[in-house]
Amino acid sequence: QLKALLVAAGQLGLLKDNDIKSGTLSLDASLTGKLDKPVPKVSLNVDNVNIKNIPSNTSVILMSSNADVNTDGKSFTGGIDINNLKVLNPVANISAPKSKISFGQKDINIDNAYVLLNNSRIDITGMVSDYTTKDINFDINAKGNILSSDVKSMIPADLRKEVASAGSLPLSVKITGNDKAQNIAVNLSANTSNYVSILSVDALKGKNTVIKSDIKIANDSLKLSDTGVYANGVGVLEVKGSVNNLSKSQTLALDISTPQQISMEIPTLKKSNLKAKGNISVSGAAVNPVLKGNIDIPVITIPDMLLTMENMSVNLNGVIANGKGTLAKFTSGGITAQNLTSDFSFKDNVFYLKNLTGEAFDGKINGNISYNIINGKIGVIFKGSGMNAEKAIAGAAGLKNALSGTLGFDANVTLHGATDVEMMKNLKGKVSFEITDGTFGNIGRFENYLFAQNLQSNSIIKAAINSVAALPTVKNTAEFKSVSGNMAFNNGWASLSPIKTSGPSMSSYITGKYNLLNATANVIVLGRISAEVVSLLGPLGDLSVSKLTSYIPKFGTLTGNLINALTTDPKSENVSAIPLLSSGNKNYKDFKVVFNGGVESRSSVKSFKWLSKCDTSEIEQVTVKEQIENTKQAIQEAKQHKVEQLQKSLEESRAKAQEAKQQMQDAKEGLKNLKNLLK
Numbered sequence: 001q002l003k004a005l006l007v008a009a010g011q012l013g014l015l016k017d018n019d020i021k022s023g024t025l026s027l028d029a030s031l032t033g034k035l036d037k038p039v040p041k042v043s044l045n046v047d048n049v050n051i052k053n054i055p056s057n058t059s060v061i062l063m064s065s066n067a068d069v070n071t072d073g074k075s076f077t078g079g080i081d082i083n084n085l086k087v088l089n090p091v092a093n094i095s096a097p098k099s100k101i102s103f104g105q106k107d108i109n110i111d112n113a114y115v116l117l118n119n120s121r122i123d124i125t126g127m128v129s130d131y132t133t134k135d136i137n138f139d140i141n142a143k144g145n146i147l148s149s150d151v152k153s154m155i156p157a158d159l160r161k162e163v164a165s166a167g168s169l170p171l172s173v174k175i176t177g178n179d180k181a182q183n184i185a186v187n188l189s190a191n192t193s194n195y196v197s198i199l200s201v202d203a204l205k206g207k208n209t210v211i212k213s214d215i216k217i218a219n220d221s222l223k224l225s226d227t228g229v230y231a232n233g234v235g236v237l238e239v240k241g242s243v244n245n246l247s248k249s250q251t252l253a254l255d256i257s258t259p260q261q262i263s264m265e266i267p268t269l270k271k272s273n274l275k276a277k278g279n280i281s282v283s284g285a286a287v288n289p290v291l292k293g294n295i296d297i298p299v300i301t302i303p304d305m306l307l308t309m310e311n312m313s314v315n316l317n318g319v320i321a322n323g324k325g326t327l328a329k330f331t332s333g334g335i336t337a338q339n340l341t342s343d344f345s346f347k348d349n350v351f352y353l354k355n356l357t358g359e360a361f362d363g364k365i366n367g368n369i370s371y372n373i374i375n376g377k378i379g380v381i382f383k384g385s386g387m388n389a390e391k392a393i394a395g396a397a398g399l400k401n402a403l404s405g406t407l408g409f410d411a412n413v414t415l416h417g418a419t420d421v422e423m424m425k426n427l428k429g430k431v432s433f434e435i436t437d438g439t440f441g442n443i444g445r446f447e448n449y450l451f452a453q454n455l456q457s458n459s460i461i462k463a464a465i466n467s468v469a470a471l472p473t474v475k476n477t478a479e480f481k482s483v484s485g486n487m488a489f490n491n492g493w494a495s496l497s498p499i500k501t502s503g504p505s506m507s508s509y510i511t512g513k514y515n516l517l518n519a520t521a522n523v524i525v526l527g528r529i530s531a532e533v534v535s536l537l538g539p540l541g542d543l544s545v546s547k548l549t550s551y552i553p554k555f556g557t558l559t560g561n562l563i564n565a566l567t568t569d570p571k572s573e574n575v576s577a578i579p580l581l582s583s584g585n586k587n588y589k590d591f592k593v594v595f596n597g598g599v600e601s602r603s604s605v606k607s608f609k610w611l612s613k614c615d616t617s618e619i620e621q622v623t624v625k626e627q628i629e630n631t632k633q634a635i636q637e638a639k640q641h642k643v644e645q646l647q648k649s650l651e652e653s654r655a656k657a658q659e660a661k662q663q664m665q666d667a668k669e670g671l672k673n674l675k676n677l678l679k
Contacts, residue, residue: 066080079101
């Protein structure tokens with residue numbers, strides 16, 4: 001048993017990392033011929049081997065192998081037969097269905113051997129000559145066609161769907177050399193009919209592409225030359241350098257460069273484009289290399305995200321992908337940032353931007369961003385200060401002239417998606433903000449609230465408020481000392497929890513939600529307005545009083561009904577949450593607005609009500625007799641009005657008739673005078 005042999009040999013370390021499920025080793029020795037000329041024969045068999053290497057999750061399965069050695073005392077010959085050898089790995093499966101190798105006193109010949117890489121066959125031929133002397137020489141060739149589907153299957157499943165492939169790729173490997181130095185030449189070709197397009201690089205499209213490398217192994221070192229990716233013989237990506245200390249802890253000394261600027265589509269992002277040129281050195285331990293160098297990226301465009309980045313410079317200086325980068329300009333939709341710098345790193349499939357700083361909307365930004373290259377999830381922890389609120393809101397939300405002021409924010413959100421719409425749908429997290437010393441523009445103005453549907457439906461109130469909406473005192477309610485709030489994002493909505501505003505003549509407490517996709521809102525506004533503004537609102541302002549001792553002249557007996565319709569009990573509302581007026585004015589009235597629809601549309605203001613409970617007991621203490629008398633009086637007044645209108649109409653008719661009669665008489669007199677003149 002193979003496992004027992006390893007235990008007996010003290011190889012317990014091998015057993016720790018390898019699960020030996022089965023395997024037998026047998027040795028058969030025989031002696032034939034004459035006593036004075038014996039012919040020894042040794043046969044070694046290894047059968048039914050099944051070993052799993054735990055760290056790499058790789059299994060080695062061998063059905064049978066046989067090695068025979070014959071000797072006459074002067075020379076020896078032999079052969080090795082290998083049947084059904086398999087190496088199974090999650091990335092790829094390699095198998096050698098049947099291999100036959102023969103050897104003699106001088107040479108080893110590969111008589112019949114081929115391997116299958118998944119379903120791609122690679123034939124192996126060649127020999128090792130003079131292998132028992134110091135003049136040993138290798139000459140081994142491997143040729144085959146690698147199916148593009150086999151290459152594609154080795155790519156992670158999350159990225160595989162983005163890879164185009166067709167046909168098969170010719171592969172050739174040639175190994176030559178001796179015991180001191182070996183040369184390996186590798187060549188893998190592709191053309192327009194046979195390819196695997198992992199990256200869509202403009203320089204490779206429609207051209208014959210070759211991935212090749214010349215490798216020399218000597219003095220415990222591997223050196224690369226004439227290595228890289230070539231299109232029609234022109235280098236697109238070139239690699240040179242060495243891997244040292246092959247027998248110990250390997251160290252790298254490699255240089256990777258792009259002779260010309262390359263233009264390519266970013267994987268998973270359709271119609272995107274990245275232009276880049278760079279030189280990178282890779283050094284240090286192979287298991288944890290250090291990258292140094294520069295990558296210049298003139299432009300990156302991602303149309304589906306409305307994103308453009310210009311004049312990016314990446315400076316690598318650290319383990320794996322660690323370094324520092326600069327970006328002159330970043331544009332995503334209406335968002336524009338300049339003069340960006342950041343540290344970056346890559347770990348566990350996540351690309352990190354840390355200590356990112358820059359300028360945006362006349363202010364400063366800083367924070368951290370992470371991007372998972374497998375699932376596309378983006379994490380943003382960001383702060384902004386001193387920003388132009390009008391520009392920032394127009395850029396981020398598309399709302400022009402929304403409000404002015406100085407903006408600061410603190411965001412902690414995640415998002416993912418292939419387009420800006422998908423990103424908004426998948427946006428989750430929280431943002432807090434404050435805008436100081438500004439003015440409301442197209443949103444949040446008090447005069448917009450006056451266009452509430454319940455106010456505009458009353459002709460008297462409509463006429464009154466439409467005439468005062470443009471007065472300077474009413475306009476000045478748009479000024480604020482601060483607007484601050486918290487928003488939580490989920491499923492394309494921003495929950496306002498809450499937003500508070502405070503100005504010298506108006507303040508408000510706003511709750512509800514805002515749709516990020518269509519700029520609509522469903523919110524409740526609890527507001528506070530100074531008494532100076534209320535006094536200008538005419539009949540609407542009169543309805544805000546806490547007690548009435550007589551009817552409001554404009555409304556008469558309808559006063560009570562209107563008060564009930566345009567006021568609501570403040571006890572059922574969170575009035576204490578409304579901020580104080582920044583001016584310190586204690587003389588004010590509170591109100592409630594229901595808003596549902598486009599944030600820039602006045603028709604979205606559904607109702608406006610004063611937060612007051614008016615005492616109308618005195619005007620309601622009217623007896624039934626008084627009501628009848630009032631009704632009779634109203635009917636009599638209406639009747640008298642009709643009579644007066646009729647009399648006026650009759651008098652006008654009489655006057656017109658008299659005027660017509662006089663005109664007729666004048667005509668007769670004129671005719672009579674004409675006759676006398678003609679006599």
